Amino acid sequence: MSEQFDQGVAELGKQIDAKISSYFSSCVHCGLCAEACLFYTETGDPRYTPIYKLEPMKKLWRQQHTIRGKLAKALGLSKPLQEKDFADWEELVYDSCTLCGRCSMVCPVGNDITYMISKEREGFSRAGYAPEGLKGATQRALEIGSPMGVTLKTVMATLAHVEKDTGLSVPVDQQGADYMTLFSSMEVVNFPEYIESIARIFDAAGVSWTISSKAFEATNSGIQIGNSDNAAEIVGRVVTAAEELGVKYVISPECGHAYTSIRWAGPNLIGRPYRFKVIHILELLEQLKQQGRISFNGKTDEPVTFHDPCQIVRRGGVVQPQRDLLNGVAENFIEMTDHGVMNWCCGGGGGVSANERADELRAKSFDRKRRQIEETGVNTVVTACANCRMMLEDGIEENEMETTVIGLTELIADYLVTDTKDQPEVR
Amino acid sequence: MSTIDNDADLRKALKQLNHEQLRETGADFVASVLHLSSDKRVAHAVDVARNSDASDDELLAAYKSARVATVDSRTRCGADCNWEEQAAHFVARASAAMVAPEGVCKAADPSWQVVMSCRMAQNCALIAADDDSINDESENQYCIMNDYLNSH
Amino acid sequence: MIAQLIEGPLWYFSLTVFVLGVLWRIYMILRAGVKKDLAVPRDGGGVGALRAIFSRFVPERTIRRHGKVQLIAGYMFHLGLFALLFLARPHVDFFAERITGFGWWSMPYWAFIVAAEVAFAGLIMLWLYRMLNPVTRLLSSADDYIGTVLVFLVMLSGCLALAQSVEALRLLHLLLAELMLIYFPFSNLMHAFTFAFSRGYTGATMGRKGIRA
Numbered sequence: 001m002s003e004q005f006d007q008g009v010a011e012l013g014k015q016i017d018a019k020i021s022s023y024f025s026s027c028v029h030c031g032l033c034a035e036a037c038l039f040y041t042e043t044g045d046p047r048y049t050p051i052y053k054l055e056p057m058k059k060l061w062r063q064q065h066t067i068r069g070k071l072a073k074a075l076g077l078s079k080p081l082q083e084k085d086f087a088d089w090e091e092l093v094y095d096s097c098t099l100c101g102r103c104s105m106v107c108p109v110g111n112d113i114t115y116m117i118s119k120e121r122e123g124f125s126r127a128g129y130a131p132e133g134l135k136g137a138t139q140r141a142l143e144i145g146s147p148m149g150v151t152l153k154t155v156m157a158t159l160a161h162v163e164k165d166t167g168l169s170v171p172v173d174q175q176g177a178d179y180m181t182l183f184s185s186m187e188v189v190n191f192p193e194y195i196e197s198i199a200r201i202f203d204a205a206g207v208s209w210t211i212s213s214k215a216f217e218a219t220n221s222g223i224q225i226g227n228s229d230n231a232a233e234i235v236g237r238v239v240t241a242a243e244e245l246g247v248k249y250v251i252s253p254e255c256g257h258a259y260t261s262i263r264w265a266g267p268n269l270i271g272r273p274y275r276f277k278v279i280h281i282l283e284l285l286e287q288l289k290q291q292g293r294i295s296f297n298g299k300t301d302e303p304v305t306f307h308d309p310c311q312i313v314r315r316g317g318v319v320q321p322q323r324d325l326l327n328g329v330a331e332n333f334i335e336m337t338d339h340g341v342m343n344w345c346c347g348g349g350g351g352v353s354a355n356e357r358a359d360e361l362r363a364k365s366f367d368r369k370r371r372q373i374e375e376t377g378v379n380t381v382v383t384a385c386a387n388c389r390m391m392l393e394d395g396i397e398e399n400e401m402e403t404t405v406i407g408l409t410e411l412i413a414d415y416l417v418t419d420t421k422d423q424p425e426v427r
Numbered sequence: 428m429s430t431i432d433n434d435a436d437l438r439k440a441l442k443q444l445n446h447e448q449l450r451e452t453g454a455d456f457v458a459s460v461l462h463l464s465s466d467k468r469v470a471h472a473v474d475v476a477r478n479s480d481a482s483d484d485e486l487l488a489a490y491k492s493a494r495v496a497t498v499d500s501r502t503r504c505g506a507d508c509n510w511e512e513q514a515a516h517f518v519a520r521a522s523a524a525m526v527a528p529e530g531v532c533k534a535a536d537p538s539w540q541v542v543m544s545c546r547m548a549q550n551c552a553l554i555a556a557d558d559d560s561i562n563d564e565s566e567n568q569y570c571i572m573n574d575y576l577n578s579h
Numbered sequence: 580m581i582a583q584l585i586e587g588p589l590w591y592f593s594l595t596v597f598v599l600g601v602l603w604r605i606y607m608i609l610r611a612g613v614k615k616d617l618a619v620p621r622d623g624g625g626v627g628a629l630r631a632i633f634s635r636f637v638p639e640r641t642i643r644r645h646g647k648v649q650l651i652a653g654y655m656f657h658l659g660l661f662a663l664l665f666l667a668r669p670h671v672d673f674f675a676e677r678i679t680g681f682g683w684w685s686m687p688y689w690a691f692i693v694a695a696e697v698a699f700a701g702l703i704m705l706w707l708y709r710m711l712n713p714v715t716r717l718l719s720s721a722d723d724y725i726g727t728v729l730v731f732l733v734m735l736s737g738c739l740a741l742a743q744s745v746e747a748l749r750l751l752h753l754l755l756a757e758l759m760l761i762y763f764p765f766s767n768l769m770h771a772f773t774f775a776f777s778r779g780y781t782g783a784t785m786g787r788k789g790i791r792a
Contacts, residue, residue: 019780021608025773029723030653031714032638035645046714065607067600068765104785106639108653109770110631110778110792112785137505149507154554161550161562165434165543189508190501190516192547221505264788267617277619300534317621317788330534341790342641354505380534387504397498400491404532411534 005083008127009060012081015119016061023116024061026109027051033103033113038344038368039096039361050103050113053092056085057120086129093117093124094131095358099224099257099350100310105342114315121226130225131355138221138230145237147221147354148185155216158188162196168203170195173245174210179284180247180276181211182218182238182262184255186386194254194386197413201285204418205293209251215241218258223265224351232269235261243275252280254409256311256349256385263316280312282384285412286321289328296328296415303332303378306408307369307392308343309385322384322408329415330382336372344368346383348391366395373403384408429576431569440572441538446529448579450476450486453525453541455571457518460548460564463511464518468496472522486526493523510555517548542568582746585754590677593757600764601772608776620787627786628779634792635778652704659698663734667691669741695738702731722767729759 031049034040039048046052062069063078072078103113124130137147144151159170171177179202187194202209215237222231242250252259263278279287288294306326312318319340326333338344347365352358369392373381379402383389392405431437441449454476461473475481475489500516502508521544524537531537549564616624638650664670668685675682686694706727709715733755740748763769778792785792 016611018608018611018613018776021611022773022776022780025604025608025767026770026777028767028770029709029715029718029720030649031712031718032642032646032649034714035642036639040714046717049714049718052718065611066765067603104781105792106642107777107781108635108638109774110635110781112781115781115784133503133505136507140507147505148502154510157550157554157559161546164561165546165565185508186504189513192550193543196543264618267619268614271617273617273619302532302534304534314790315788317790319790338641342639348504351505353503356503380532390501390504394498397495402531404535406532406535414534414536 001083002128005086005127008086008123008125008129009081011126012057012060012120012123013064015122016057016065017119019112020057020116020119021061021065023109023111023113024054024058024065027111028109030108033107033111036102036106038100038102038347038365042365042367043361047092048096050097050117051111053089053097054113054116054120056081056089057116057123059085083127086124086127090124090129090131091357093120093129094134094351095355095361097350098310098345098347098352099315100345101314102310102342102345105314118223118226122228123226125225125227131351131357133354133356134221134225134351137351137354138225138227141217141219141221141234142230145215146185146188146217147219148189150185150188150217152213152216155183155188155211158192158195159211162192162199166196166199166203168199170199171210173213174208176246177210178208178247179210179249179251179279180242180245181209181251181253181281182258183211183216183253184218184258184386186219186255186390187253190390191386191407191410193410194407197407197409198253198281200413200418201288201294201409201416204416205288207284207288207293210245210247212238212241212245214244218253218255218262220257220261220265221351221354223257223261224354228269231261231265235266236270238262239266239270239274247276249277249279249284250274251284252278254281254309254384254386254407256309256316256387259316259318260311280316280318280321281409282312282318282321282325285409286324289325294412295417296412297417298415299329299331300411300415301331302380303334303376304330304380304382304406305334305336305373305376305378306339307336307346307381307383307388308340309383309388310343310345310349312384313343314341325408325412326382329411332378334376334378336376338372344372346388346391347395348387353387353391362391363395363398366391366398369395370399370401373401379403381405382408382411429573431572431576432566433569434565437542437569437572438539440576441542444538447479449538450525452572452575453521453538455575456541456545456568457521457525459567459571460514460518460521460545460552463548463552464500464515466496466500466515466519468492469515469519469522472496472526476522476526483528487528490523490526490528490531493519493526497523510551514548514551514555517544517551520544521548582750585750585757589757590753593760597760597763601769604764604769605772605776608773613780616784616787618787621789622786624783624787627792628783630786631778631782631792632775634782648704648708652701652708654701655697656701656705659694659696659701660730660734662686662694663691663698663737667694667741669737691741695734698734699731699738702727702734706731725762726766726768729755729762733759 034049496519524540527537736752782792
């Protein structure tokens with residue numbers, strides 16, 4: 001066994017805290033977590049049962065934390081972890097888990113299985129057992145500052161385009177601004193209309209904002225691959241930039257894992273509280289609406305539904321703002337059957353969308369979302385995460401559906417009342 | 428005499444057009460950036476959009492094909508972005524919006540999607556070429572719109 | 580002599596192993612520690628923890644349909660067992676004599692029979708489900724089956740002992756219970772205590788995010 005593998009096992013052992021130990025002690029193998037996991041429900045393969053993805057970690061836990069396990073190891077009845085254990089489980093740990101969190105919501109004994117898988121990834125990634133796509137993304141994030149190779153130059157080029165189109169300026173490195181916003185690479189590359197939308201909204205609301213030339217990237221590949229050191233480095237750049245600029249808030253954009261990283265994981269990664277607060281763009285937009293700083297002219301009468309990004313809603317705690325906002329611009333908002341905290345994952349989070357090896361499984365898992373959309377009877381899905389949007393569009397094309405996907409912030413911007421903008425008609 | 432020179436006027440002008448006219452102007456916008464894409468499905472969509480005799484089935488087929496082209500050409504999450512390919516992606520995106528059947532996704536305003544996606548395509552091309560020039564595709568679009576309105 | 584062994588030293592030994600073993604397992608869990616959460620909470624973790632300990636007794640809505648057999652059988656077994664263990668007359672007398680020094684209300688004989696049948700039916704259904712369902716079959720280990728068999732034998736011997744009023748059966752029941760007490764801390768049966776910690780930890784984490792666990 002290689003030194004790297006030994007380091008991975010050592011790291012896995014370090015990740016076993018009281019929570020993990022309690023969770024393994026409490027699991028009675030009831031299998032109910034499988035019923036919450038779209039990889040199991042859409043394939044029927046019992047290997048995708050969430051708690052089963054933790055077998056390597058469980059083996060180590062038993063050997064290190066239980067009387068029976070220690071005895072078995074001492075008597076040679078229990079073998080130490082082998083490379084084969086990691087090799088065999090890599091697909092389960094990375095391809096068939098988006099860290100969506102549904103399993104954690106249903107476990108009768110209260111196990112946070114998602115948390116456990118995140119911790120298990122720490123060992124796997126250290127041992128070198130992680131998908132190539134994620135490794136590449138993390139490498140680029142550390143070296144270039146973006147998992148998709150987006151440089152400051154390309155961000156500035158995109159911002160110049162936004163400024164020209166809107167006639168507004170996008171402040172960069174504005175000392176003492178109230179808000180510092182981040183973008184995900186996905187937004188810059190695939191959905192730059194998000195940037196124009198927030199420029200227009202912030203102008204209408206009179207928000208004092210800026211971006212940082214030193215840290216514009218919201219996505220944290222370190223969280224997805226499961227490497228806290230990398231994750232800390234990436235989030236640390238944002239923290240340093242925000243604190244240098246003296247902003248009151250950092251805005252997390254429409255990207256699920258970005259929110260989990262900066263809002264919930266970040267302070268624990270860097271080992272101290274921030275000197276600013278974190279707010280999700282949806283929370284801010286709702287606040288601005290409630291304060292009367294933004295208002296909308298008209299509503300679309302087209303029936304719409306909403307796909308809840310897992311990391312923002314179930315794992316992030318932002319549940320209601322998107323609903324209030326959508327009801328403000330849509331006359332006919334129809335919820336999916338399992339909506340809000342128990343909505344189903346798009347199938348692409350947790351690094352799965354960056355993992356080419358998982359494409360076939362991801363496509364199969366989309367059946368659940370397809371049925372959810374079809375049940376609503378609507379042809380327009382609104383969401384608030386660039387990755388979810390991509391996954392929805394991929395799945396919609398794959399299944400030859402008529403559905404269109406829109407970003408919520410874009411939709412808000414389209415109906416925004418401004419001084420100069422021509423008022424849109426009801427569409 | 429049409430003298431559009433800003434987005435507000437462009438939007439206003441687009442709102443005055445019927446669905447067929449929006450398709451014609453959309454085709455003109457996409458043709459302006461078509462050189463950034465080598466995808467035959469996208470070129471075909473422009474041809475169909477420009478064909479006043481195109482049947483509903485042909486238009487629908489072109490729409491579906493352009494949507495697939497859009498998804499196929501996008502940079503996947505976490506992948507190293509190739510800005511030339513992204514430019515082609517936005518041309519595909521524009522072409523899909525261009526031939527979207529009437530009434531499809533009114534909330535997202537397909538005609539404005541065409542305008543924005545063409546501009547984004549040009550922006551990506553400039554990034555790919557490491558060209559610091561200002562993206563003047565919007566001016567180009569104002570001219571296209573003025574020409575169209577003045578000739579109809 | 581065997582009777583004296585079962586009633587005397589083996590009882591004390593098994594009880595000691597049980598108590599110390601359970602405490603040791605809980606200590607091993609707590610010793611691993613949990614890092615303080617430095618993120619600004621949206622809501623209280625303590626409230627979240629307490630809420631989850633009780634709320635998870637009610638199955639989550641979206642899995643109620645698919646988990647119907649397990650949920651119904653699970654409650655039949657656990658509630659039946661709870662009634663047998665703490666409210667059956669012979670047990671109340673046993674606890675009063677050997678542990679607490681005081682007794683409490685016990686259920687009438689007919690209720691005992693009902694509880695026993697409900698517990699048995701639940702346990703057998705769970706056992707069959709575990710063996711027949713592909714998910715639980717994959718997940719289950721020897722530990723799960725040993726625990727099931729032990730509980731079944733303890734329950735069976737107890738019911739026979741009460742029905743037949745034969746001393747040997749009562750001793751067999753006590754012996755099996757003692758074996759189960761010894762097995763308990765080394766097994767998944769520990770969930771009887773650790774579930775509260777698990778629900779509490781998760782409830783606290785989710786509570787701080789403003790999510791009801």
